[in-house]
Amino acid sequence: MNDAAAPVDGPLPWPKLDSRPGPDLMVCKARYDEVENPRTGRTMTRVVLETRDWVNVVALTRAREIVLVRQFRFGTGRVTTEIPGGVIDTGEDSLAAAQRELREETGHTASEWIYLGSVEANPAFHDNRCHHWLALGAVRTHELEPDPGEDLRVEVVPFEQALARVESGEIAHSLVICALARVANLSRDGLVLPSPGADEQGAR
Amino acid sequence: MNDAAAPVDGPLPWPKLDSRPGPDLMVCKARYDEVENPRTGRTMTRVVLETRDWVNVVALTRAREIVLVRQFRFGTGRVTTEIPGGVIDTGEDSLAAAQRELREETGHTASEWIYLGSVEANPAFHDNRCHHWLALGAVRTHELEPDPGEDLRVEVVPFEQALARVESGEIAHSLVICALARVANLSRDGLVLPSPGADEQGAR
Numbered sequence: 001m002n003d004a005a006a007p008v009d010g011p012l013p014w015p016k017l018d019s020r021p022g023p024d025l026m027v028c029k030a031r032y033d034e035v036e037n038p039r040t041g042r043t044m045t046r047v048v049l050e051t052r053d054w055v056n057v058v059a060l061t062r063a064r065e066i067v068l069v070r071q072f073r074f075g076t077g078r079v080t081t082e083i084p085g086g087v088i089d090t091g092e093d094s095l096a097a098a099q100r101e102l103r104e105e106t107g108h109t110a111s112e113w114i115y116l117g118s119v120e121a122n123p124a125f126h127d128n129r130c131h132h133w134l135a136l137g138a139v140r141t142h143e144l145e146p147d148p149g150e151d152l153r154v155e156v157v158p159f160e161q162a163l164a165r166v167e168s169g170e171i172a173h174s175l176v177i178c179a180l181a182r183v184a185n186l187s188r189d190g191l192v193l194p195s196p197g198a199d200e201q202g203a204r
Numbered sequence: 205m206n207d208a209a210a211p212v213d214g215p216l217p218w219p220k221l222d223s224r225p226g227p228d229l230m231v232c233k234a235r236y237d238e239v240e241n242p243r244t245g246r247t248m249t250r251v252v253l254e255t256r257d258w259v260n261v262v263a264l265t266r267a268r269e270i271v272l273v274r275q276f277r278f279g280t281g282r283v284t285t286e287i288p289g290g291v292i293d294t295g296e297d298s299l300a301a302a303q304r305e306l307r308e309e310t311g312h313t314a315s316e317w318i319y320l321g322s323v324e325a326n327p328a329f330h331d332n333r334c335h336h337w338l339a340l341g342a343v344r345t346h347e348l349e350p351d352p353g354e355d356l357r358v359e360v361v362p363f364e365q366a367l368a369r370v371e372s373g374e375i376a377h378s379l380v381i382c383a384l385a386r387v388a389n390l391s392r393d394g395l396v397l398p399s400p401g402a403d404e405q406g407a408r
Contacts, residue, residue, distance in 0.1 A: 009357070010355065010357055011274055011275050011276055011283055011355045011356065011357050012276065012283075012355070013276050013281070013282070013283065014276045014278070014355070016281075022227070022229070023226070023227045023234070025226070025229075025234055025251050025253070025329075026249075026250070026251045027251060027328065027329045030227070030229055033278060035278065037352065037353070037355055038355060039350070039354075039355040040352065040355075042352065044352065044353060045230075046230070046278040046353070047229050047230045047231060047278075048278055048279055049229070049279070070215055071215050072215055072216065072217050072218045073327035073328055074218070074237060074239065074250040074251075074252055074328065074329065075252055075253070075324075075326060075327045075328050075329040075330045075331050076324055076327040076330075076331055077217070077220075077331070078217070078327070079215055079216075079217065080324070080327050116392070117373065118376070119376050119377070119378040119381055120279075120280055120284070120376045120377050120378060121326070121378060122279060122325070122326075122377065122378065122379065123277035123279045123280040123282070123284050123376075123377055124231065124277055124278065124279050125229075125231045125278065125279040126279045126280075127279050127280055127281070129376075130378065146243070148241065148244065148246065148248065149241070149248060149250070150241075150243075151214065151215045151216070151218070151241055151242060151243040151244075152215065153213070153214060153215050169321065172322070172323050172324045172327075172333075173323070173324050173326065173327055174323040174324060174325060174326065174334065174378045174379055174382050175326065175378055177323055177381075177382050177385060178378050178381050178382060178385075181381060181382075181385040181390040181391065182390065182391060182392055183391050183392070184391055185389040185390075185391055186385040186386065186389075186390070187385065187386060187387050187388055187389055188320070188386055188387070
């Protein structure tokens with residue numbers, strides 16, 4: 001099987017017949033596309049939330065501590081524990097954004113930056129990606145520079161404690177978990193997947 | 205340190221002074237909240253995208269193959285490879301939704317269901333969570349029942365191939381990666397985090 005090529009039998013891309021702007025939602029901009037389902041030939045309206053790419057940072061000190069940020073989140077209406085991150089500004093690349101967000105949100109700078117790849121925020125309706133960076137040798141060098149929409153608290157804890165907080169549910173932001181999954185094993189203890197033929201051998 | 209209690213010095217929740225409905229975005233409903241930053245005392249408008257909870261399913265056959273779905277996604281405008289999932293209907297619990305989505309999108313049913321916990325979709329502006337389920341003993345028993353907005357292709361591949369597709373970037377949906385991270389180690393080969401004191405020992 002050739003993964004690089006789409007299978008001959010689809011699924012096919014949906015032709016876009018029309019597109020019109022929708023309301024500005026501050027964190028994103030709505031757009032309404034008129035698309036045709038290649039399976040049925042019928043047209044339908046689908047919303048796209050046009051969103052700038054995001055970045056987040058797994059920042060570690062030389063003592064293998066991770067730099068966390070606690071803040072009130074407007075979507076869930078609760079205080080969350082996350083890694084630093086934010087929106088990539090116009091003309092900024094993802095590394096510059098990662099370095100800026102780490103400094104502004106936590107006052108830390110770092111000596112070594114390693115790109116961890118990116119994920120789609122939600123391909124069903126967002127058009128953007130979140131880029132993950134690993135920052136090594138993080139040190140507190142600056143004052144925090146929270147923007148008017150932020151009220152932040154910084155926590156620097158052993159890296160394993162962050163993983164324990166994923167397990168406990170305290171760290172629950174999907175994009176934070178994606179970043180942590182690039183550098184740590186987040187699978188649950190005791191949740192062992194069956195091996196091929198395990199049933200036949202009576203192992204489960 | 206007591207993780208259960210919020211630190212005395214905050215961050216504090218932001219008082220909601222007013223709230224008004226915004227446009228219906230099909231996949232979610234916008235709401236505008238007037239909130240007060242406890243750090244500055246200033247009020248500002250913030251958008252919340254009210255969204256039903258979602259569910260997705262890591263479904264494995266007895267041969268340790270995973271059931272994947274390929275479909276065109278309107279947000280990114282490309283064909284993605286994902287695990288089955290969708291929106292939890294009114295009056296439905298997350299298990300029933302997971303079982304329904306697995307059946308409708310892939311024609312599979314499963315003999316054993318294990319809850320893997322949930323994540324916040326994006327606490328910055330979504331109010332919902334995505335619930336992850338592990339389905340064991342998955343078997344093709346039904347025809348697909350795609351809704352008018354879907355054109356699906358099912359792939360059943362060895363579980364390890366799904367992990368390789370995360371590594372290659374073919375599987376890139378953040379919520380799919382969160383679900384897979386509950387049952388597999390997605391951290392990258394060769395990306396070894398520094399040990400405490402490694403610098404001092406000249407190990408890096």
